[in-house]
Amino acid sequence: MAGMPTVVKSPPALIPPAGPTPGGKLPLSCIDKTVGGFVYLIQVFPPSSLPAAHDDQGAAAAVAAMRSGFARALVPYYPVAGRLAPSGLEVDCTGEGVWFVEATASCELADVDGLECYPLLIPAELLLPRPPPGEKLDGIILMAQATRFTCGGFVVGITFSHAVFDGQGASRFLAAVGELARGLPAPSVAPVWDRHAIPYPPRPPPPQLTITTEFKFVTQVADISAASIERVKEEFKQAAASTGEGCSTFDAVTAIVFKCRALALAAALPDGAEVRIGFAAGTRHLLRGVLPTVDGYYGNCVYLACVRRTNRAARESALAELVGTVREEKEAIAAGFADWMRGVRRYEPPLDYSTAILSDWSRLGFDEVDYGFGVPGYIFPHNDLVNYVATLVYVRPPAPKRGGIRVVLRCMEEPHAAMFAAELAKFA
Numbered sequence: 198m199a200g201m202p203t204v205v206k207s208p209p210a211l212i213p214p215a216g217p218t219p220g221g222k223l224p225l226s227c228i229d230k231t232v233g234g235f236v237y238l239i240q241v242f243p244p245s246s247l248p249a250a251h252d253d254q255g256a257a258a259a260v261a262a263m264r265s266g267f268a269r270a271l272v273p274y275y276p277v278a279g280r281l282a283p284s285g286l287e288v289d290c291t292g293e294g295v296w297f298v299e300a301t302a303s304c305e306l307a308d309v310d311g312l313e314c315y316p317l318l319i320p321a322e323l324l325l326p327r328p329p330p331g332e333k334l335d336g337i338i339l340m341a342q343a344t345r346f347t348c349g350g351f352v353v354g355i356t357f358s359h360a361v362f363d364g365q366g367a368s369r370f371l372a373a374v375g376e377l378a379r380g381l382p383a384p385s386v387a388p389v390w391d392r393h394a395i396p397y398p399p400r401p402p403p404p405q406l407t408i409t410t411e412f413k414f415v416t417q418v419a420d421i422s423a424a425s426i427e428r429v430k431e432e433f434k435q436a437a438a439s440t441g442e443g444c445s446t447f448d449a450v451t452a453i454v455f456k457c458r459a460l461a462l463a464a465a466l467p468d469g470a471e472v473r474i475g476f477a478a479g480t481r482h483l484l485r486g487v488l489p490t491v492d493g494y495y496g497n498c499v500y501l502a503c504v505r506r507t508n509r510a511a512r513e514s515a516l517a518e519l520v521g522t523v524r525e526e527k528e529a530i531a532a533g534f535a536d537w538m539r540g541v542r543r544y545e546p547p548l549d550y551s552t553a554i555l556s557d558w559s560r561l562g563f564d565e566v567d568y569g570f571g572v573p574g575y576i577f578p579h580n581d582l583v584n585y586v587a588t589l590v591y592v593r594p595p596a597p598k599r600g601g602i603r604v605v606l607r608c609m610e611e612p613h614a615a616m617f618a619a620e621l622a623k624f625a
Contacts, residue, residue, distance in 0.1 A: 202304040204323040204344060209332075213294035215268040218275035222287045225360060226392035227538075228497045230286065232359045235334075236367070237325055237579035238563060241312050241595075242570055244349035256345050260299055263343060263353075263568045266378025267295060274370055274388050274495075280336035281360060288338070288361065298326045298342040305348035312352065313575060313595050315418045321579040325354035339370075351570065359497070365479065366495030368562040375567045389493045395484065398540035410549065411584050414607045415614040419621035421450050423600035429453060429516050436517035444520050447557055447591070448527075450602045451476070452519035454589060455504060457620035458553060459511035461613045466551060468509035473546050474589070475503040476555040478530045500534040501554075502526050503546045553587040553608040564593050580607045 271278040271294065279290040302319070309318035326342035328334065338361050342354040357367050373384035429449035434442070451474060459472050466472065481491040481498040488494050504526050506514065514522075536543055546552045556578075563576045575595040580588050587608030594603035609617045 202302055202309060202319050204300050204302050204319070206298050206300040206323075206342070209296045209298050209326065209329045209340075211294040212264055212267045212271070212297045214271035214275060214278050214292055215265070216272045218272060218278060218290065218292050220290050220292065222282065222289050223276055223390055224287045224392055225285075226395040226496050227397050228395060228499070229360050229392065232363075232497055232499075233285070234359055235356050236359050236362075236364070237321070237582075238355040238357070238367070239312065239321060239324055239577055239579055240353040240355070240563065240566065240573040241306065241575045242351040242353070242572075243306060243311065243574040244346075256349070259351070259568075259570050260343050260345075262378045263374070264297060266374040266376075266568060267297065267341065269377040270370065270374045270384065271295065273384060274373065276390055277338050277361070277370065279338065281338060281358060283335070285360065289336075296326055296328050296332075296337070296340040298340075300324075300342055300344040302344055302346045302352075304346060306346045306350040306352075307348065311575065311595065312577075315416055321354075321581065324352050325579065326356055339367075353568070353573075362495055363477075363479075363497040363499050364556065364558060364561045364563075365481070365498070368566070369493070369495055371566045372562060375569065378569045379567065387493050388495055389488075389490055390496075391488055391490075391494060392496050394488050395496075396487070396538075398538055412550065412587070413610050414584055414587065415609055415611055416581055417606040417609070417614060417618055419604045419606060419618065419625070420594050420598055421453060421602045421604065421621070421624045422598070425453070425624040426450060426601060429520065432515070433517040433520040436515075437521070442524075444524060446559075446602065448520045448523045449516075450591065450604070451504065451523045451555065452516050453624050454555075454604060454621070455506075455519055455523075456511060456514070456516060457624075458608065458617060459506075459508055460620050461609065461617035462508060462551070463512060465613060466508045468507065470508045471505050471551060472508050472511050473503050473505040473552040474555055475501050475546050475552060476557070478502045478527070478534075480530070480534050483531055483534055500530060500537060501546075502530050502533065503544065503552075505546070508551075548586050550587070550610075553589050555589040555591070557591045559591045559593050559602055577603075577605055580605065583607060 276288045278294050279288050282289050326340035338358045340356045344352045426449045433444045455474050477499045480500050564573050578590045590605040592603050
């Protein structure tokens with residue numbers, strides 16, 4: 198490939214709902230109001246999964262079906278076709294639709310390593326949608342872009358409002374788009390809004406995150422192998438032999454990342470300083486009986502749990518012990534969420550350099566969405582615009598590394614990034 202690849206975008210076009218939809222305004226839930234901003238998702242579809250889209254006619258038909266899927270999905274998901282009200286407290290069901298961009302890249306996916314390596318060989322901004330000039334971003338709920346590569350592969354970039362969707366909810370919406378694009382008569386799971394069903398606490402709950410500082414984070418990627426995960430699971434199983442407990446992949450990987458980050462910060466923090474990993478725990482199961490149905494609910498159902506130890510303890514503890522710490526925090530989620538919903542102020546991790554916030558995308562379903570040309574070979578977040586909080590995101594690694602976990606990291610500044618990478622490499 199000669200020179201930097203280019204991406205040519207069509208002007209953004211609105212996709213309105215395919216049929217009539219209700220108007221009016223719908224309130225956000227008390228949980229929705231504690232989060233905000235946009236989430237950026239990139240889905241990579243290799244050409245091997247696109248047998249019908251290798252020529253211009255097939256590619257055009259694939260994108261047309263995808264557009265139809267969005268239009269049809271916006272009928273049952275009609276609030277997504279609206280706009281966030283200026284107050285940020287409700288959705289105005291205007292029926293305008295979602296912005297959609299068609300684009301073509303000047304290279305094959307192989308020329309940019311399938312977008313699997315960092316730094317990316319094609320800027321992520323070129324693969325994500327933007328509204329037309331003059332359109333305000335504040336009220337937008339979702340946008341999409343489909344970029345065709347010369348090999349026949351596609352990259353789909355999605356931008357969605359975190360105030361309207363959590364990760365599971367956004368994945369469920371995109372799955373519905375795919376089902377309808379493939380000709381199904383209706384989504385397999387009917388969506389519900391029902392934000393009003395989540396009761397407001399006696400006094401408003403505190404925001405889960407308070408922004409205090411801006412950092413200069415480095416974007417990194419680390420692969421934790423299946424063998425390393427199984428080794429940590431076995432170490433914990435042996436340590437807990439008297440109880441017969443086991444641990445999950447999440448527990449093992451979080452213990453690894455927690456210890457490696459503490460080792461990388463050894464010179465930056467005193468031994469007694471607290472280090473933390475907060476993680477967004479799903480709470481749909483805790484809202485059964487509160488929501489009419491949890492399966493089709495696509496609003497925020499999350500609670501911020503937090504693993505914390507002193508810097509020295511995190512460095513010196515065995516991984517099996519740190520797995521136990523993660524499991525203890527998970528077991529406390531139900532009580533913590535109940536307190537939070539009652540407006541009881543619990544521990545809130547400060548968003549300083551000692552805290553990293555983790556999201557687990559490996560089981561949300563973003564890598565199972567099929568718009569009609571197969572499932573993605575790889576998906577990942579674009580977090581390069583987030584500099585106020587250290588972030589970790591778990592995703593399924595691209596083949597042939599399946600079975601392990603890939604961690605997309607934006608949680609270290611330059612002085613400590615190399616040490617963090619070296620520690621994580623021991624588990625590759």
